[in-house]
Amino acid sequence: MPDRFVDLTQGVAMIVTDLHGDGDAFDRYVTHFRQLYASGAAQRLIFLGDLVHSYGGPRHDHSLDILRGVMALRAELGPDTVITLLGNHEMPHIYGVSLVKGEIEFTPRFERALGADRDSVLAFLRSLPFYVRTAAGVMLSHAGPASEAIPHVETLRCFDHGALLAQADMALAQADDLALYYEHYEKVHGAPYADDARHYLAVSGPADPRYPHLLRASLIAEQSKPFAVLWDVLFTQNELGLTEYGYVQIVQQFLEAFSAGAPAPQRVIVSGHIVTPLGGYMLVNRYHLRLSSAAHARPREAGHYLLLDCAKPVRAANELLPALGTVFADHLEALA
Numbered sequence: 392m393p394d395r396f397v398d399l400t401q402g403v404a405m406i407v408t409d410l411h412g413d414g415d416a417f418d419r420y421v422t423h424f425r426q427l428y429a430s431g432a433a434q435r436l437i438f439l440g441d442l443v444h445s446y447g448g449p450r451h452d453h454s455l456d457i458l459r460g461v462m463a464l465r466a467e468l469g470p471d472t473v474i475t476l477l478g479n480h481e482m483p484h485i486y487g488v489s490l491v492k493g494e495i496e497f498t499p500r501f502e503r504a505l506g507a508d509r510d511s512v513l514a515f516l517r518s519l520p521f522y523v524r525t526a527a528g529v530m531l532s533h534a535g536p537a538s539e540a541i542p543h544v545e546t547l548r549c550f551d552h553g554a555l556l557a558q559a560d561m562a563l564a565q566a567d568d569l570a571l572y573y574e575h576y577e578k579v580h581g582a583p584y585a586d587d588a589r590h591y592l593a594v595s596g597p598a599d600p601r602y603p604h605l606l607r608a609s610l611i612a613e614q615s616k617p618f619a620v621l622w623d624v625l626f627t628q629n630e631l632g633l634t635e636y637g638y639v640q641i642v643q644q645f646l647e648a649f650s651a652g653a654p655a656p657q658r659v660i661v662s663g664h665i666v667t668p669l670g671g672y673m674l675v676n677r678y679h680l681r682l683s684s685a686a687h688a689r690p691r692e693a694g695h696y697l698l699l700d701c702a703k704p705v706r707a708a709n710e711l712l713p714a715l716g717t718v719f720a721d722h723l724e725a726l727a
């Protein structure tokens with residue numbers, strides 16, 4: 392049974408989030424981490440997810456290079472030293488679900504790029520934890536507090552992508568009339584299945600063993616309850632659309648629910664996922680710090696990392712501000 396929660400009781404962690412295919416930012420953060428690691432100033436590098444999917448053109452999208460880099464660094468320094476949490480931009484690839492935002496189709500480009508790396512990259516994505524809890528009382532996640540998570544802590548802790556995929560494979564294998572499933576797909580999506588499978592999942596044709604995977608994806612996305620929980624949790628919009636009071640209630644209930652079995656009561660949460668319009672971080676409230684390391688910072692060069700001592704108790708999010716740092720000092724000097 393997988394455990395999607397990582398509990399840390401010691402060491403300093405360098406936290407980086409939402410690189411979204413920005414290869415230059417990735418190189419800067421890794422270089423900086425190597426210096427901190429060598430000098431003993433940090434023992435862990437933690438990515439809060441959304442390593443993949445650039446908002447720009449294909450030339451600027453280094454998503455696959457970044458994933459390869461993270462996997463290599465993890466192999467070099469050890470799985471306890473390099474930790475990556477699952478983001479909402481990684482999750483769709485585990486299932487073959489497509490992700491579209493306005494005009495931007497995020498997933499097809501990455502599916503085409505995967506090539507020979509497909510199996511190793513997807514196995515890595517399937518292995519990723521969702522949350523870090525610390526003895527400092529600081530919790531880390533990609534998208535932050537979500538009311539949808541509160542009743543489903545155990546579902547999330549034991550989340551098994553492989554079981555969901557296997558159940559759907561079994562349903563399709565045992566279907567009396569598989570053609571009905573394909574017809575249903577084409578009715579819902581208004582396009583020939585073969586064309587969609589080629590476009591969204593880089594499937595070569597009906598002889599490709601991955602040919603049914605888009606069908607499997609739509610089956611899971613339409614009908615799996617655990618999938619829906621994880622999707623809602625990873626795509627949550629936090630305080631947007633809520634009153635300040637209402638959101639504080641959710642954060643407190645969320646932290647309390649996730650404190651069961653944690654190394655200490657979790658009192659503060661750090662997440663990425665949403666743009667910080669005035670720089671590279673934002674105090675959402677007393678209990679929630681939003682971090683932007685590149686793509687979600689405004690401007691990008693205002694991106695920050697956070698150094699977190701996992702053992703030293705933290706009671707409020709503003710206590711973390713002195714531990715924010717930048718790897719874009721050269722840019723900032725040029726701007727000054």
Ligand SMILES: [Mn+2]
Pocket residue numbers: 441478479480533534663664665
């Ligand atoms: Mn995100």
